[in-house]
Amino acid sequence: MAIKDRKERDKLDRRKLIIESATRLFLEQGYDKTSIRNIADDIEYSPATIYLYFKEKDEIFFIIHEQGFDILNKAFSQHMDIKDPMERLHAIGHSYIRFAMENPDYYDLMFTMRAPLNEIACNEKWDAGDHAFQFLVNTVTECIAEQQIAATDTYLAAMTIWSYAHGLVSLYIRQRFQSMQMGDDQSIRKMLDQSMEYFLHSIKV
Template identity: 60%
Template sequence: MAIKERKEREKQDMRNLIIDSATGLFLKLGYDKTSIRTIAEDIEYSPATIYLYFKDKDEIFYVIHENAFALLDKEFRKHDVIENHFERLAAICSTYINFALKNPDYYDLMFIMRAPLSQIACEETWTAGNCAFDYLLDTMSGCVDEKLIKGGDKFLLAMSVWSFGHGLVSLYVRGRFDVMNMPEDVVKDMLDKAVANFLNNLKA
């Protein structure tokens, strides 16, 4: 009976090996250049072997996508110590922006790319993403309850904050600002200023 367990363990090890390799290649070379064949060569297995552990490329990137969300969520929860909910909201925003700027490839996978979506559709619930969003939602709930903020629909408010942050960084990450006549550092400065203004306008 112990053999079955060992086999299960080996199967998981192989999955981890693939994910680790894929993650490394993805962060180094980007999504497009991280092909099944590149991963296979990296782990010194045949490309076909990968399909014994993952149903397709999307599933691999779904796992990476989940790990990235866990990372973001972890950074979010560090703000548990901030008791004032509005201040915590501001901290969450700041963390979100910085996460995107520091990990543009992860951010892409989490919020922009279509790749992991097909897999998300297969799962009953989008655990990873909901977890991080729930933290924003809880914080927003605190803001609303304590009347620190204008408006009473915490869902709408959370969606708005998320959208604003996402709009800023996704336009930035996908180069829609540098294509205009705005210098790099000015734009980066504006990200913070924009968020500060946005939150200030939200204040009750």
């Protein structure tokens, strides 16, 4: 292997190691407690070495937030073979809720925190988020075409459905339902699914 090729491979390996460490620390202790220094200590590098590969912490977290979208998009893609668009819409809604409940830290980073925004702004298009939203838009488009939901504006309908689901899971992640003593965790999770069903039925023709 040529020296240039080996150096490039080593560079990619170090970058991958940094991301893996940052992801593990983030999932273990959250965004605020995951610093460049903590990542450097974890992989026995100096902080200066980390800065050779990433200009700031949020650049790392932009990549982590994309990993979260990979998980979500894979969950959505499992429903692509559902021919009935309304049935598919229900499946998407439940997958979204399940993803948030099972991956609360990823969800916060993807949809609540400001951390990735600077990096998103540097790109012409937010590919990770757009791909997930487009899956919803395409399904809603089919529902409207088949007159299964009472809507004429596809993006307005998709945004409304997304906002409803986001509201549910945000209250869950922030433990607002638990604070209101609405039951144990299993009961609350069941209510979230039921609420999503209730909402989707309410917009059905």
